[in-house]
Amino acid sequence: MSRYILAPVTVQNNLQTSWFFERARGQYKTLRSREGFTKSRQSAFDRKYPKKQMFTKVELAKFINAYQEVWDGRKLVISPNIVVRGNEKNYAKFINDNLPDNIKKINNVYFEVLLSAKYFFAQKNV
Numbered sequence: 001m002s003r004y005i006l007a008p009v010t011v012q013n014n015l016q017t018s019w020f021f022e023r024a025r026g027q028y029k030t031l032r033s034r035e036g037f038t039k040s041r042q043s044a045f046d047r048k049y050p051k052k053q054m055f056t057k058v059e060l061a062k063f064i065n066a067y068q069e070v071w072d073g074r075k076l077v078i079s080p081n082i083v084v085r086g087n088e089k090n091y092a093k094f095i096n097d098n099l100p101d102n103i104k105k106i107n108n109v110y111f112e113v114l115l116s117a118k119y120f121f122a123q124k125n126v
Contacts, residue, residue: 001021001106001108001111002018002019002020002021002111003018003019003020003021004018005018005019005108005111005112006018007019007053013050015047017047017048017049017050017053018048018049018053019049019053019054019055019115020049020053020054020055021054021055021056021057021060022054022055022056022057023057025056028049028051028054031045032045032046032049055118057091058087058088058090058091059118060094060114061087061090061091061093061094061095062083062087062090063114063117063118064094064114064117065078065079065080065082065083065090065093065094066080066083066117067080067117070097072097077093077097078093078094078097
C-alpha cells in the first residue's frame with residue numbers, strides 16, 4: 001500500500017512522490033542500488049521515493065502505539081508509556097497486542113492516519 005498511495009504535492013516538491021515502507025533493514029538501500037545502477041536512475045529513484053518519506057516497521061509501531069490505546073477488558077495493554085521502553089519491546093507489543101485486531105481495518109484511510117502520526121512525531125522530534 002505504501003508504494004501505491006502518493007504523497008501530496010507540497011510547495012517544496014511539486015512532483016508526485018511515493019512512500020517507502022521498509023519491512024527489512026536495508027531494503028531501501030538495496031532497492032535503490034538495484035534500480036539505480038546509473039546516476040540518472042538513482043536520482044529518478046530519489047525523486048520517486050525521497051529518503052524523508054521512508055519509514056521502518058519499528059517506526060510504524062512507534063507511531064501507532066503512541067497515539068492509540070488498546071484495552072484488554074479493563075487492562076490497558078498499549079499506551080504511550082510503552083513507546084518509551086525501547087524500539088524492540090515496543091515493536092513486540094505492537095505485533096502481539098495491536099496488529100491482530102487492526103488487520104481488518106488496514107485500508108487507505110488507516111494508512112493516511114498513520115502518515116499523519118509520522119509527520120506529527122517528525123515535527124516534535126520524538
